[in-house]
Amino acid sequence: MADTDGAAAPFLTYWQAGYEGADHVTHGGQALDMNRATGHLDRVREDYLLLRQFGIRSVRESIGWRLAERDGRFDFSCIEERAAVARELGLQVNWTFCHYGWPPDVDLFSPDLPATAGRRRSFSRPMRAASPCIRPSTKSRLPAGVCRCTCSSA
Secondary structure, eight states, X not given: OBOTTSOBOXXXXXXXXXXXXXXXXXXXXXXXXXXXXXXXXGSHHHHHHHGXXXXXXXXXXXXXXXXXXXXXXXXXXXXXXXXXXHHHHTOEEEEEEESSOOOTTOOTTSTTHHHHHHHHGGGGGGGTTTOSEEEEESSTTSOTTTOOOEEOOO
């Protein structure tokens, strides 16, 4: 796919599917995992196969920062099945790292946030080869230096 100026477009298809993946803790203290609550994690293959009828080959998925980082260490086992199925079906996954949720030790209002988040940006290094696009946040709530989209060809 190419833009009108001839440059390669970052996504395989103009239209993308998106799966709700918010992982924040509500004001009432309820920890959410919307990927699990919607049943998407149980039906990922079926969900991805449904996209074929629409010609969609790009999807947005949430990793869930709060769910993937424990005590400063990252565990991405929560995305292994989705990544494998997407690869098998030829889908491009645009991973969102922060979909409203963040670890309890992160203070979004701290003057140290850019440095803290910058140290954590290394999370994406092992994933870059497997995924064409990793976006730390779906929203512009984090400083611009933290929210860089890392894209490469599919």
